[in-house]
Amino acid sequence: MADFQGIATQFVAHYYTTFDSDRKALASLYRNDSKMTFESDQLAGGGPITEKLANLPFQKVLHKYGGVDAQPTATGAIVILVTGQLVVDDSTAPLSYSQTFVLGQDATGGWYVQNDIFKLVVF
Amino acid sequence: MADFQGIATQFVAHYYTTFDSDRKALASLYRNDSKMTFESDQLAGGGPITEKLANLPFQKVLHKYGGVDAQPTATGAIVILVTGQLVVDDSTAPLSYSQTFVLGQDATGGWYVQNDIFKLVVF
Numbered sequence: 261m262a263d264f265q266g267i268a269t270q271f272v273a274h275y276y277t278t279f280d281s282d283r284k285a286l287a288s289l290y291r292n293d294s295k296m297t298f299e300s301d302q303l304a305g306g307g308p309i310t311e312k313l314a315n316l317p318f319q320k321v322l323h324k325y326g327g328v329d330a331q332p333t334a335t336g337a338i339v340i341l342v343t344g345q346l347v348v349d350d351s352t353a354p355l356s357y358s359q360t361f362v363l364g365q366d367a368t369g370g371w372y373v374q375n376d377i378f379k380l381v382v383f
Numbered sequence: 384m385a386d387f388q389g390i391a392t393q394f395v396a397h398y399y400t401t402f403d404s405d406r407k408a409l410a411s412l413y414r415n416d417s418k419m420t421f422e423s424d425q426l427a428g429g430g431p432i433t434e435k436l437a438n439l440p441f442q443k444v445l446h447k448y449g450g451v452d453a454q455p456t457a458t459g460a461i462v463i464l465v466t467g468q469l470v471v472d473d474s475t476a477p478l479s480y481s482q483t484f485v486l487g488q489d490a491t492g493g494w495y496v497q498n499d500i501f502k503l504v505v506f
Contacts, residue, residue, distance in 0.1 A: 297452045297464075329420045329500045334487055335458040341420075341483040341500040356504065358481040360464040364457055377452045377464040381479065381504065 264338045267371060268330030271363060272342055276323040283313050283321075289373050291366065296376040309376070318348035337374065338363040343381075356381040387461045390494060391453030394486060395465055399446040406436050406444075412496050414489065419499040432499070441471035460497065461486040466504075479504040 278285050290296075290306035303309045325344030333339055340361040345354040362375035401408050413419075413429035426432045448467030456462055463484040468477040485498035 293457055295454045297454060300450060300452065302454075327423060327502075329423065329502060331418045331420060331425075331498045331500065333456070333458075333460065333485055334416055334497045335456075335460070337456065337458070339462065339483060339485050339498045339500070341464075341481060341502060343481050343502055343504050358464060358466050358504070360462060360483045362456055362462050362485075374457045375454045375462045377454065377462070379452060379464060379466055381466050381481070 264332045387455045391463045
């Protein structure tokens with residue numbers, strides 16, 4: 261079995277580093293069969309997902325997250341739950357979020373995001 | 384395609400109602416290939432998972448959750464992210480949590496929990 265925890269940890273670090281530095285570059289992590297739910301907004305396919313991410317209404321963002329919990333699925337994918345906080349632009353109020361990813365492998369063995377559910381957590 | 388959102392909403396309602404009334408009865412929702420990560424504690428198989436849940440150190444618990452975000456996976460499973468709060472015993476301090484489920488179908492078409500990641504969210 262693949263080292264799912266190592267793959268998940270490496271993926272999550274890469275994902276948020278890319279998100280926080282140049283989020284258009286996240287395009288490489290999605291494919292045509294990718295699905296995203298972003299604050300209950302449902303998107304399908306790498307193009308629409310990348311466009312959604314590129315057009316989010318902030319310039320700067322910084323994600324800080326805690327542990328990365330991962331499991332292999334019954335079909336060899338990897339499911340991940342991340343909880344953390346993010347700060348946008350010059351705000352001083354961090355927003356709490358939770359995000360679930362399912363990573364699958366493409367024909368060349370590369371891992372990409374098949375499912376992505378992002379949710380701000382409001383208290 | 385199955386009505387994944389309807390199945391997810393119904394499942395989550397059933398799951399927490401059962402959890403809050405008689406959590407030993409959650410046994411019926413897990414199988415031998417089920418995996419659980421509970422606060423980073425990793426469990427595999429319906430027996431160990433049910434035992435873990437039965438032995439959690441509280442008598443009473445009440446879950447309140449917000450919206451249920453669900454997607455079909457590439458292989459016909461359903462991935463769900465729930466965020467909510469729970470109260471144990473006579474505590475007056477709700478605890479925030481996030482939980483990810485992957486539901487798969489057994490040989491008779493019934494849905495069960497293949498993956499379960501539970502995490503308390505601390506701020």
